[in-house]
Amino acid sequence: MGKRDNRVAYMNPIAMARSRGPIQSSGPTIQDYLNRPRPTWEEVKEQLEKKKKGSKALAEFEEKMNENWKKELEKHREKLLSGSESSSKKKQRKKKEKKKSGRYSSSSSSSSDSSSSSSDSEDEDKKQGKRKKKKKNRSHKSSESSMSETESDSKDSLKKKKKSKDATEKDKDIKGLSKKRKMYPEDKPLSSESLSESDYIEEVRAKKKKSSEEREKVIEKTKKKKKHKKHSKKKKKKAASSSPDSP
Numbered sequence: 304m305g306k307r308d309n310r311v312a313y314m315n316p317i318a319m320a321r322s323r324g325p326i327q328s329s330g331p332t333i334q335d336y337l338n339r340p341r342p343t344w345e346e347v348k349e350q351l352e353k354k355k356k357g358s359k360a361l362a363e364f365e366e367k368m369n370e371n372w373k374k375e376l377e378k379h380r381e382k383l384l385s386g387s388e389s390s391s392k393k394k395q396r397k398k399k400e401k402k403k404s405g406r407y408s409s410s411s412s413s414s415s416d417s418s419s420s421s422s423d424s425e426d427e428d429k430k431q432g433k434r435k436k437k438k439k440n441r442s443h444k445s446s447e448s449s450m451s452e453t454e455s456d457s458k459d460s461l462k463k464k465k466k467s468k469d470a471t472e473k474d475k476d477i478k479g480l481s482k483k484r485k486m487y488p489e490d491k492p493l494s495s496e497s498l499s500e501s502d503y504i505e506e507v508r509a510k511k512k513k514s515s516e517e518r519e520k521v522i523e524k525t526k527k528k529k530k531h532k533k534h535s536k537k538k539k540k541k542a543a544s545s546s547p548d549s550p
Contacts, residue, residue, distance in 0.1 A: 476504060476507055
């Protein structure tokens with residue numbers, strides 16, 4: 304048995320389209336689109352200017368509004384001008400009336416002005432005297448406060464120094480006792496050595512306290528004397544300053 308022939312003839316599509324002829328198109332072609340009518344540059348400019356200007360109805364409406372607004376402004380100006388003129392006339396009348404009344408009351412006002420000026424000057428003198436007194440009192444208070452602060456600071460510093468001295472002296476006394484014990488282990492000629500270490504230290508402390516208390520008393524007495532002198536000087540100055548002010 305022989306094989307079946309399955310071969311198919313080749314058909315060129317381009318040759319087939321050419322053999323059919325031109326196809327009738329239903330819509331516009333590309334050439335029709337490219338050949339469409341177009342406006343010139345001048346026509347385009349005119350259209351843009353019309354858009355910028357806007358519609359005629361809107362322009363007319365704006366013109367009418369502007370005219371009405373101008374009329375209202377003119378009316379308002381006239382009202383203001385009339386009111387200002389009337390106020391200026393009233394002021395002139397008042398000035399004339401004041402001048403007339405001032406002529407009659409000039410003599411009486413001169414006497415009253417002189418009395419008022421003298422009373423004002425006296426009041427000013429009194430005020431100035433009060434201000435000076437207040438300033439003096441403030442300066443006196445500030446000086447006293449500064450003095451008290453310095454005294455308190457000096458006392459604190461003295462106390463700290465005394466504490467430090469006591470501590471150093473205790474150390475020295477203990478070292479001295481230990482040296483004496485080494486030097487004289489058997490013989491005890493001194494009365495202080497015959498006592499115990501604690502008793503001797505207490506006696507030394509009592510003596511040092513007494514001496515320090517006596518020094519503090521002397522310092523306080525000298526400070527009080529200085530303060531008394533300063534206060535007496537200030538009182539004399541106040542009496543001298545107040546004596547010319549009193550008459």
